[in-house]
Amino acid sequence: MGETRHGYKPETIEAKWQDYWLRNHTFKAVDFDASRPKLYVLDMFPYPSGAGLHVGHPEGYTATDIYCRYKRMRGFNVLHPMGWDAFGLPAEQYAIETGTHPRDTTRQNIENFRRQIRAFGFSYDWEREINTTNPKYYRWTQWIFIQLHKKGLAYLEEVPVNWCPALGTVLANEEVVNGRSVRGDHPVVQRPMKQWMLRITEYAERLLNDLETLDWPEGIKEMQRNWIGKSTGAEVVFDVVNRDDTITVYTTRPDTLFGATYMVLSPENPLVDKLTTPKQREAVRNYRETTSTKSELERTELSKEKTGVFTGAYAINPVNGENLPIWISDYVMMSYGTGAIMAVPAHDTRDFEFATQFGLEVRCILEPDESDAADAGVSRNALLAGQQCWTGDGVLINSAGTQGLDINGLSVESAKEKTIRWLEESGCGKGAVNYKLRDWLFSRQRYWGEPFPVVYMEDGSVKLLEESELPVTLPELDDFRPTGTGESPLAKAEDWLEYVDPETGMKGRRETHTMPQWAGSCWYYLRYLDPNNTDAFCDLEKDKYWMPVDLYVGGAEHAVLHLLYARFWHKVLYDIGVVSTDEPFKKLVNQGMILGISYRDSQGRLVPNDQVEETDGVFYDRNTGEELEEFPAKMSKSLRNVVNPDEIITRYGADSFRMYEMFMGPLEAVKPWQTRDIEGLSRFLGRTWRMIIDDETGEVAGAVTDAAMTRDQERVLHATIKKVTEDLEGLDFNTAISQLMIFLNEFSKAEVRNREAMEIFVKLLAPFAPHICEELWERLGHADTLAYEAWPEFDESKMKLEEVEILVQVKGKPKARLMMPVDADRETMEKLALADADVQGTLEGRDVVKVIAVPGRLVNIVIK
RNA sequence: GCCCGAGUGGCGGAACGGCAGACGCAACGGACUUAAAAUCCGUUGAGGUAAUACCUCGUGCGGGUUCGAAUCCCGCCUCGGGCACCA
Numbered sequence: 001m002g003e004t005r006h007g008y009k010p011e012t013i014e015a016k017w018q019d020y021w022l023r024n025h026t027f028k029a030v031d032f033d034a035s036r037p038k039l040y041v042l043d044m045f046p047y048p049s050g051a052g053l054h055v056g057h058p059e060g061y062t063a064t065d066i067y068c069r070y071k072r073m074r075g076f077n078v079l080h081p082m083g084w085d086a087f088g089l090p091a092e093q094y095a096i097e098t099g100t101h102p103r104d105t106t107r108q109n110i111e112n113f114r115r116q117i118r119a120f121g122f123s124y125d126w127e128r129e130i131n132t133t134n135p136k137y138y139r140w141t142q143w144i145f146i147q148l149h150k151k152g153l154a155y156l157e158e159v160p161v162n163w164c165p166a167l168g169t170v171l172a173n174e175e176v177v178n179g180r181s182v183r184g185d186h187p188v189v190q191r192p193m194k195q196w197m198l199r200i201t202e203y204a205e206r207l208l209n210d211l212e213t214l215d216w217p218e219g220i221k222e223m224q225r226n227w228i229g230k231s232t233g234a235e236v237v238f239d240v241v242n243r244d245d246t247i248t249v250y251t252t253r254p255d256t257l258f259g260a261t262y263m264v265l266s267p268e269n270p271l272v273d274k275l276t277t278p279k280q281r282e283a284v285r286n287y288r289e290t291t292s293t294k295s296e297l298e299r300t301e302l303s304k305e306k307t308g309v310f311t312g313a314y315a316i317n318p319v320n321g322e323n324l325p326i327w328i329s330d331y332v333m334m335s336y337g338t339g340a341i342m343a344v345p346a347h348d349t350r351d352f353e354f355a356t357q358f359g360l361e362v363r364c365i366l367e368p369d370e371s372d373a374a375d376a377g378v379s380r381n382a383l384l385a386g387q388q389c390w391t392g393d394g395v396l397i398n399s400a401g402t403q404g405l406d407i408n409g410l411s412v413e414s415a416k417e418k419t420i421r422w423l424e425e426s427g428c429g430k431g432a433v434n435y436k437l438r439d440w441l442f443s444r445q446r447y448w449g450e451p452f453p454v455v456y457m458e459d460g461s462v463k464l465l466e467e468s469e470l471p472v473t474l475p476e477l478d479d480f481r482p483t484g485t486g487e488s489p490l491a492k493a494e495d496w497l498e499y500v501d502p503e504t505g506m507k508g509r510r511e512t513h514t515m516p517q518w519a520g521s522c523w524y525y526l527r528y529l530d531p532n533n534t535d536a537f538c539d540l541e542k543d544k545y546w547m548p549v550d551l552y553v554g555g556a557e558h559a560v561l562h563l564l565y566a567r568f569w570h571k572v573l574y575d576i577g578v579v580s581t582d583e584p585f586k587k588l589v590n591q592g593m594i595l596g597i598s599y600r601d602s603q604g605r606l607v608p609n610d611q612v613e614e615t616d617g618v619f620y621d622r623n624t625g626e627e628l629e630e631f632p633a634k635m636s637k638s639l640r641n642v643v644n645p646d647e648i649i650t651r652y653g654a655d656s657f658r659m660y661e662m663f664m665g666p667l668e669a670v671k672p673w674q675t676r677d678i679e680g681l682s683r684f685l686g687r688t689w690r691m692i693i694d695d696e697t698g699e700v701a702g703a704v705t706d707a708a709m710t711r712d713q714e715r716v717l718h719a720t721i722k723k724v725t726e727d728l729e730g731l732d733f734n735t736a737i738s739q740l741m742i743f744l745n746e747f748s749k750a751e752v753r754n755r756e757a758m759e760i761f762v763k764l765l766a767p768f769a770p771h772i773c774e775e776l777w778e779r780l781g782h783a784d785t786l787a788y789e790a791w792p793e794f795d796e797s798k799m800k801l802e803e804v805e806i807l808v809q810v811k812g813k814p815k816a817r818l819m820m821p822v823d824a825d826r827e828t829m830e831k832l833a834l835a836d837a838d839v840q841g842t843l844e845g846r847d848v849v850k851v852i853a854v855p856g857r858l859v860n861i862v863i864k
Numbered sequence: 865g866c867c868c869g870a871g872u873g874g875c876g877g878a879a880c881g882g883c884a885g886a887c888g889c890a891a892c893g894g895a896c897u898u899a900a901a902a903u904c905c906g907u908u909g910a911g912g913u914a915a916u917a918c919c920u921c922g923u924g925c926g927g928g929u930u931c932g933a934a935u936c937c938c939g940c941c942u943c944g945g946g947c948a949c950c951a
Contacts, residue, residue, distance in 0.1 A: 014923095121892085206907090218868085219868050219869065219945090219946085220868095222867070222868060222946090223945095223946060223947080224865095225869095226867065226946080226947060227946095227947085229947095229950065231950075231951085233951085249951080250950095250951070251951060252950095253951080264951090292898085306949085329949095330949090331948080331949045331951095332949085332951075333950070333951090335950090336950045336951075337950075337951065340919085340951095341951045342951085343951090345949085348951070349865090349949090350949050350951075351951085353949090434949095434950080434951090436943065436947095443927065474869050526920045556946090559945095559946080560946085576927075578893080578901095593945095630875085663876085663877090663887085663888070664876065664877085665877055666875065666877090667868095667879090669870085670944070670945090671877090672875090672876075672895085673878075674875075674876070674889075676890075677876065677888070677889050677890090678889095679888095679889075680887090680888045680889055681888080683888095684904095686902095687903095688901090691901090734876095734877075735876085735877095735878070735886085735887080737879095737887080737888090738878075738886065738887035739886095740887095741887055741888075742886080743885070752905055762937085793897090794934080800876085803881090807882075807883050809883085809932075811931075811932090812882095812931065812932045813881050813932095817883080841893090849931085850931065851931090852882095852931050852932080854882065857883095858882055858883080858932090860882080860931055860932060861931085
């Protein structure tokens with residue numbers, strides 16, 4: 001810091017104003033304020049981990065904070081809350097290791113997070129703070145579960161689940177990657193278990209269609225569409241030769257029925273037992289055993305070669321009565337469609353691989369356009385001979401059957417339609433829709449989650465508790481280890497388990513599973529509206545006032561799951577009439593990840609930062625002496641490239657930190673953190689201070705007077721108001737800050753600085769750097785916070801020049817720059833340009849073909 | 865393999881189809897200082913040239929549209945993210 005007594009001292013003014021805002025409830029959101037438009041701006045609330053905040057958290061928080069502060073100054077009643085998504089595995093793992101109750105760990109972590117977040121000066125309404133682990137909160141999570149159950153959307157099912165022996169729990173599909181747990185990277189195996197499921201598939205169509213109504217990044221919407229995975233096609237019923245059984249398959253290509261040469265069942269398909277002939281029984285049994293012990297990883301990674309076994313049975317192709325051999329193979333999944341397919345090797349790459357592997361017939365029934373085939377490197381003759389596979393468009397051939405269907409000569413599209421019509425008329429099938437989306441596995445075998453409001457009664461019935469019996473609180477435990485049997489640690493809480501029905505006196509045992517972490521975050525945005533309500537999860541009138549969320553900002557890692565689950569719950573709540581909107585989040589923005597600076601050697605290996613030495617701007621590996629290249633990489637403990645926000649705030653202050661994070665680049669972009677770059681923003685705020693304050697006295701500088709601005713200053717002032725306003729509306733914070741810097745460069749060099757211009761500048765900067773601006777505002781003689789001062793308006797006429805520099809190009813190359821009246825029309829511009837001596841020199845002896853004049857911009861002279 | 869997104873100085877990044885590199889960092893030169901820090905002023909895409917005049921090249925690569933392309937179109941390459949035997 002400078003030696004001056006009254007220089008810019010973030011450490012003092014930031015504490016002062018944070019305290020002021022809290023004491024004065026400056027950012028309290030007012031329910032039902034009809035005098036102002038409402039604005040609900042939401043951050044994805046954090047999981048309060050033991051590691052504390054990292055520099056990625058405040059990126060989105062700063063963006064929304066700037067937007068909120070700006071909108072308050074534009075007269076909006078802003079709701080901007082914060083809370084804690086505090087159930088979850090890490091606190092429980094810590095409890096297992098140390099015996100510390102997750103409640104205690106969670107409380108400490110929340111305190112630390114709150115302290116860190118407050119140090120940024122975010123304008124949250126702290127009176128609405130929520131915590132998903134508070135029984136007063138999760139009572140309502142349980143209440144919503146009861147509503148789901150009442151609607152028939154929650155059911156118990158024995159399902160093969162991802163059992164992780166090391167964690168002693170079942171994991172959801174999204175918690176397993178390549179057959180290993182996301183958390184801890186332990187192996188995962190399949191195992192059947194009775195679980196709560198939520199029927200999200202019932203909402204698939206609406207979740208898909210309503211994406212159209214949302215102002216979300218196109219990429220995120222596309223990811224949700226892919227996740228829902230709607231496809232249209234047909235279900236076709238195949239009779240089994242010499243048996244009563246039928247096999248129903250789902251296909252998106254009913255037009256290829258004539259190309260079917262065999263059938264495949266998933267190894268898990270219950271029909272396999274019935275159909276397998278005695279001769280094949282042994283082989284089938286062996287195959288099923290092998291696949292069941294295969295992990296998900298092996299089933300996908302080792303799939304270069306197709307495997308399978310013939311069942312000995314045959315099915316009848318309804319279009320031509322042909323017998324098709326029925327195989328089983330693990331390339332057919334039980335969980336998608338009907339767990340059975342008709343194989344058309346000539347027109348499906350997977351079937352083609354399988355047929356080639358086992359010498360099955362490949363029958364071409366679709367002839368592509370010659371040039372299409374050539375483009376794809378496919379030979380028509382090879383195709384017709386069944387030596388290659390064609391999945392593209394074309395004209396149907398060899399597709400007339402004994403049963404009255406003839407689709408020869410048709411395109412794929414019309415052949416599909418005609419086949420479906422025929423299937424429906426002949427009773428062999430029907431048009432059908434399928435989704436990749438599956439029902440949501442909602443049980444976890446863990447302690448630190450919401451208990452289910454469910455009791456298994458003595459008579460075998462399942463009882464959902466009454467609303468008056470909520471909340472079902474977590475029992476006290478000393479030992480948090482998983483039971484290893486698949487039951488959660490709750491199974492050890494003996495007294496807690498016992499339940500007696502208050503009316504009938506019948507005994508029962510409580511559900512020992514708990515809800516997944518997603519549960520609490522599925523509806524938290526509603527609780528902020530009415531955080532202390534004990535009669536309802538949220539008052540409907542408050543919902544009507546505040547909802548929907550106008551802007552939701554968070555990381556792209558929640559692109560699918562959190563956002564899809566929350567949308568699902570919200571639609572259910574909408575259907576039962578307890579919320580007023582059918583979508584919760586109107587506009588969504590993903591902030592890009594902030595990477596750390598790392599180093600890599602010539603082989604591309606990343607070297608931890610504490611092993612790197614710098615000499616004259618070149619980096620070396622301390623151990624090998626090898627020269628290293630700077631390289632941005634995801635922040636991680638192992639690379640030691642994690643930046644701690646506390647240290648940055650101590651060194652530079654929160655205002656500089658906030659501004660740096662916004663100046664790094666566009667909000668949505670992935671950006672590398674460079675601590676030295678923050679100096680530029682720190683310098684900017686120091687210069688801002690000295691532009692207004694005399695740092696010898698701490699009073700407003702003598703240069704700040706009521707003297708009129710120069711034309712240039714006036715123009716820069718209004719251009720700044722315009723640019724900053726427009727950029728704030730578009731969340732383009734980096735370019736808004738650039739403009740503020742241009743203002744500072746213009747005014748700080750001036751001998752006298754107009755006081756009103758200074759005040760406008762302070763207001764424009766305030767959303768970005770609120771602490772220093774409050775302080776400057778006060779020193780400029782204002783008693784109240786500037787949080788609700790009116791946002792400056794710009795005057796377009798003040799920005800006008802009388803003359804502008806017009807570029808004159810010859811054949812697109814810049815030749816001259818001429819001053820012309822702003823409002824010069826095309827002819828005038830052309831005349832002025834052609835009259836210029838330099839231009840005439842260039843044009844000497846050449847024919848002017850054409851002159852293009854763009855008013856206010858340029859003149860381009862086209863010559864021969 | 866499929867679906868998105870992105871490639872611009874030494875670095876982060878700006879540019880309604882209209883002067884590429886705003887703004888910042890770093891670097892270099894200068895002022896102030898006993899000195900340093902801080903601060904202030906200046907230079908800074910590459911190459912040619914005595915030159916700050918001037919010329920040539922330049923937004924991943926190859927084509928195209930246009931008076932004019934970082935921007936639009938076609939075909940590639942590389943990197944990042946997502947999905948992954950979805951019938």
